[in-house]
Amino acid sequence: MNDVINTILNHRSIRHFEDKQLTDEQIQTIVSCAQAAATSSFIQAYSIIGVKDIEKKRRLAELTGNQEYVEKNGHFFVFCADLYRHTIIGEKENLDLNPSLESTEKFMVALIDTTLAAQNAAIAAESMGLGICYIGGIRNDLHSVKDLLNIPDRVIPLFGLAVGYPAKMTDKKPRLPFEHVYHENQYNQDTGQFTRQLDEYDQLISNYYEARTNGQRQDRWTEQIAHMLSKQTRMYMKEFIQKNKLDIR
Template sequence: MNHTLETILNHRSIRKFTEDKLTNEQIHTLIKAAQQASTSSNVMAYTIIGVTDPILKNELRKVSGQTYVEHNGHLFVFCGDLHRISQLAKPEELVEMEETIESTEQFIVTTIDAALSAQNLAIAAESMGLGICYLGSLRNDIYRVSELLGLPEYVIPLFGMAVGTPAHKPELKPRLPFEAVYHENKYKTDESQQTSISFYDAQLQEYYQTRSSNTKTDKWSGQMIRKYRNPIRMDVSSFVKEQKLNKR
């Protein structure tokens, strides 16, 4: 197996880091890797904010409720960004561009672009022996995060990523079977899907019961039903629209 595949297949989220800070050189390498991701029509509809100010990190930790937002080697926040594009235009041109910038299509473009750059950064970090954890928890209060980071219109904070030297090594979390996520030619809705899920429920249950920390008894299907029965972050919708994205 080549090194790239080894790195990818060894991924696990890291939630405890040593005190070591990333060097400027490491940060530059990671951002270069993030930037080299494919990007829709070369729009590059994202901005990555590195948060180094301890007070700001503390405030973001309060939003997320997760200690590793504050204690890590470096904190990145990935934003969907069409502000940069809007700034290219003269006022009369911007009026004509608004319909496109504010469309659902362009909202999707920003989220895909940001996610691709993030995953490139994640793999680059892991290939350098660092660990990462994505942080959707920053959307617990998306208005506050936007205010803390001073985001202008057409910019939305999507998620953070804590990066640093791992201070633990959790077991790999199993994934759904191949057949569940890969369908050939047409979407499969037959009973094989239920078989895959039952198989995975048993596998994940075993993982939760035998892992070295935070053991519990739980199944994937039960977790997902609970998750989707309890709406959270319902203010994200109004926030995105107030930032003038996903409006049309």
């Protein structure tokens, strides 16, 4: 396997970073790699906010559930789905783009564009010997994040990306088996096979947690996910999106 594949397959979330900031050159390289990602119809519907100000990082750490690594890292990126610039494009070209910009399709395009860019950034950072951790907790309180970072309408912060020099390496979590994720020619709806695969994966994950915690934790993956999904979280999201003039048609 080549170095790119090895980098991708060696991914793990890093939550402890050295007290060492990224250089401006490193930041620019990571953002340039993000921009090299595929983008639907060249629309480039995302923006990236780099947060260096320590007070803002501290506040973001609070908003994301007191996650210390949001404050203490080499650099913190906030990836935003962005159709604000396209509003300006409509004004510049004297065209009414609102019906399109307020459609579910363009909302999805912005989400996809942003995610593709972020994953390019993550791989670039890891290829440079840095560690990364995605921060979905940004969505705990988007109103406050929007105010803190002076974000206009039609821009939605989707997630953060903490990047830095790893101070502590974590174990890789085993992913779902290939056969459970990859379907040939059509979706495999064999429930019995699905259940058997999940049973095998549950045992693998239970063993992983037991080894990692010296026997203090043995929960299964399906148990963990079912428990998480049984709780309703961030249920304000639809209202927030609509108030920000996105996805309302």
